[in-house]
Amino acid sequence: MDERALDALEYEDVRGEIAKCAQTSLGQARASAMVPFAERADAEAELARLDEAVRMLYRVGAPPFAGIESLEEVVQRARRGGTISADEANRLARCIAGMRAMRQFVERAAEGGDFPLLASSVAPMADLRRTEQEIRQVVDEDGQVIDHASPTLLRLRDEKRRREAEIRTVLDRLLRTQAKYLQEPVIAMRGEHYCLPVRVEHKSQIPGMVRDVSSSGSTVFIEPRAIVELSERVRELEVLEEREVERLLYQLAAAVAQVADDFLRNLNVAAEMDFVFAKAAYARRVDGKRPRLTDGVWRLHGARHPKLHRDAVPIDVELGDRFRLLIITGPNTGGKTVTLKTIGLLTLMGMSGLFLPTKRESDIGFCRHVFVDIGDEQSIEQNLSTFSSHMRRIIDMLERVTPDSLVLLDELGAGTDPAEGSALAIAILDHLTSVGARVVATTHYAELKGYAFRNPAAENASMEFDVETLRPTYRLLMGVPGRSNALAIAERLGMPKEILERARSHVAESDIHVEDLIGKLEAASREAERMRDEAEQALREARDQAADLARQKAAWEASKDSMREQAAREAREVIERARREADAVIREIRSLRDRAAVKDHELVELRKRLEAAEPGEKRAAPRRRAQAEVRPGQRVRVLSLGQKGDVVEVAQDGRAAVVQLGAMRMKVDARDLEVVGDAQPAAAPSVTRLGGAKDVRMELDVRGETVDDAISRIDKYLDDAVVAGISRVVIIHGKGTGALRNAIRRYLRDHPHVKSSEPAGPGEGGDGATVVHVRT
Structure with missing residues (x-):
């Protein structure tokens, strides 16, 4: 990729923003060295992995990278046979633990199968827990070699502490007993020696070695003879301790050298993961969307320059499908250069596997080269004018341009005679179009507007300008060439009318018609955009309503199923309760039948209970x-x-x-x-007739019937007897076991139509029949 294009499009700013999002120096180095991919497949693979990182970032957060740092130099030194310090060993252990924590975080998040690419990225990492444990057996988390690193080190340090304790004991005793000879009762260190500050006139009173004298000469610092031997032993122990520590650290360096390849591979994976999640954090910051990489087709929807972010006016751009050449016109400071940089920078970002600051997913044409001519490189030393500097860059790109190149030209043909400049610009555009490159060019030349109309491979576009406020809107209008607006601006600023009229007289009539046509096109374009926005709003509302209805339907279906299950459950409960109640009624009826003492109101009550126990709605009358x-x-x-x-x-x-x-x-x-x-049918001889009443027999035979059936027939028979005006009837029930007889007689005692009843006489059936006297 052309470094001049990266510089002109401010690609370095994107690198810097991503580096700020990295959590380790390794990730920052990767971000600072980022360049667009040379192959489309590599860029698409990186976009897929970045998509997983963004989703993981929103769902569970970023992996931890604490403790991970660049330790390649330490590991390489250990591999060459060198040693490491205790602090370096501690940093190695922390780095191993940090890399393990990062890997475990990604693996746990990917257990559901949602992040396969990230999981595969950390899969090659080796488990260095054993090396970490070996380091922690020697060095603690403060970077100090622990006493129990080896038995020898423990013995040496224990003895050293005992000797130092003896020295302090001796010195404390001398401070108490020799205080009158001391300048002050303190212990002074002179190098590695414990000394007492003795007045110079009493230096002979404390035997020992003079280690120092004060600047005034009034105080001598004497190391007492009683601790000289102890101090020498302490220094000897310190030397032995230092040698033992060096031996232990050398062993650790050898252990690190054995896993150097695994450690460096893990470090490389950790750096790559930090870089990926730094890009994910940057995508979240700019509200980036994943682009689609295409073969030379750009469709940017609501694109913003990353540096301007929320302050930028979104633009919609097309290139490479219906046309390969886009000519943008418009006033100065109207946003042409920013639009050009936005197209170029977003192309570089998409080719680098980054999400783009667009309103929705957009298409980016993957290209081999991006050539840019933006800015003024006028040089006094090289005697180059603005026109010359532009021409040198254009000549260079013309020599290297290919069909899969993107060419961005700012103010093409400017800096020289307008007629010659426009002619040269058209020739350059013809050549680039014939090569097959995709070109976006900005210009002020009216001739290029007509060129875009005549060339089927070209399209006009313009930066909108509000003549009423004399301010640009920074909106890009596709398909509409820009107007100069010079006379309109001058009129709004108060230019005298006679001067404006004179100026208009010098403008060709065809140019005036073109300006009017462009104005009408701009108005039509604004109206079309307004209608499009309204249609999009209506579509969004319709989709929201459809989604809401779908949610309501799903909720209703779930509620319906729930209500059906609840109704079925309640019905089962009602049926079970009714069944239990019916069983209880049946058992009670049987019990009453067995006792042969059923009363009419008891049967009525039992019937009511049985009807009340019936499940569901009441039976219709x-x-x-x-x-x-x-x-x-x-x-x-x-x-x-x-x-x-x-x-x-x-x-x-x-x-x-x-x-x-x-x-x-x-x-x-x-x-x-x-x-x-x-x-009833016609009466037998043994009946009597009362008025219009029907004939009723004088006796009723219920032998062989059940108690329930017999009582039902007796009830109806007594009603008929009352209607017929019969005062005496006979009910034949037989003797049998006596159950039917006893039940009937109990029933007759409480019947409202029965005045009295008694067993029949010998001529009427005796105890097998009952005479009933009916109330008439």
Whole structure:
């Protein structure tokens, strides 16, 4: 990659920002040395790995890199047979621990399979825990060799501490006993010697060796003879201790040399991971989006220059698909150069495997070379004008340009005669187009606007300018050439009208028409962009509504399933409760039947319990027959009373009927009647007739029936007897075991229609029958 292009596009600023995001000096060095990839596959692989790093950064944070530092020189020295210091050994141990922690963090985060590329990046790292343990057996975390590093070192240091304790004991005793000879009661160190500050006139009172004299000569520093031998032993022990420490550190260096290759490989992986996560942190800072690398096609959506970041006006740029040449026009300070740099710098970033500061995912054309002619390199020493400096750079790129190159030209043809400059610019653009390179050029020449209209491989674009405020908007308008706006600006600034009119008279009529056409194109472009923004807003709102409806539907489906499960569970509980209650009622009925002492109200109560235990909604009331079906003589049930009776008379309109209920007659609405039976057949000889009532036999035979069936028939028979006005009837039940007989007699004692009852006489069945006296 051309270094001049990197400098002109301020690529170094991106390097510096990424280096600030690195956590180690290794990552900072990688960021400072970053360059675009030479192969597209390498850049795409790096973008895929960076995508995982960004997702991991947002999900669980960045891996720890504490303790990891550049220790290649220390390891290489150990490999060559040299030794290491205790501090270097401590740093090696911390670095090994830091690299292990970084690897474990990535592996734990990748256990779900979400970060396979990062997991594969740390997979080659070797486990150096054993080397770390060997170091920690000798050197502590403060970088000091510990006493228990070896038995010899422990013995030497123990003896040294004892000797030093003896020295202090002797000195403390001398301070107390010889205080009158001392300048002050303190112990002074002179080099490696423990001395007492003795007044010069009393120096003969304390035997020992004079090690120093004060500047005034009034004090001599004497090492007492009593500790000289002890001090010599301490110094001897220090020498032996130093040799033992050197031996231990040399052993550590040998251990490090054995794993030098593994350590350097781990360090390289750690540096690469720090670099990747520094790029991920930079992507988060600039709100970067992952670009798509293409074969020479650029589609930038809402692109911003990284250096300007939030202050930049986003631009949309296309290049390389419908056209290969983009000519940008517009006023000075309108943003043409910034647009040019934005296109170039984002191209370099995409080729470097970086996310781009764009509104959404964009396309970047991967190219072999990026050639740039931006800025003024006028040189007084080399006698080069602005035009000459531009021409030298352009000539150089023309010699090296290829079809897969991106060429960025700022103010093409400027610095010379406009006619010749525009002609030269068109010739240069023709050559670049014929080569097949992608070109973005800025210019002020009106001839180049027409050139872009005529050339099918070219497209116009312009930087928008607000004539009302006399300020550029820095928005790029694709497909619209820029206007000069010189006369409009002069008019807004107060230029006299006669001068403006005279100026307009010198402008060719065709140029005026072109300016008007450009103005209309600008207005149409702004209207199209406004409508596009509204459409995008409507699309976003529709998508949000669709997503909201989808969420509501999913919630409703989940709620429906939950309610269905709850209803099924409650239904099962109700059925189980009903089943238990029914079983209890059945058991109680059987118990009452066995006791043969069932009373009518007990059966009614049991029936109510059984009906109440029925699960689900209450059964619908029996469908009533039509009023025309109620006829005299029918057996009916009055629904509102729950009593049975016989229809005596039916009104002509069929809406009401007179019903005989025992000894009582009442007029009932036909809708309140339920037909339960038709009129009885013709009466036998042993019946009596009362008015319009039906014939009823004088006896009822229930032998062989169950208690429930017999009592049901007796209940209906007594109702019929009351209606018929019969005062005495006989119920034949037989003798048998006596269970049926006893149950019937108990039932008759409490029946409301029974006045009294007694066993039948010998001629009527004896104890196998019961005579009943009915209330009439």
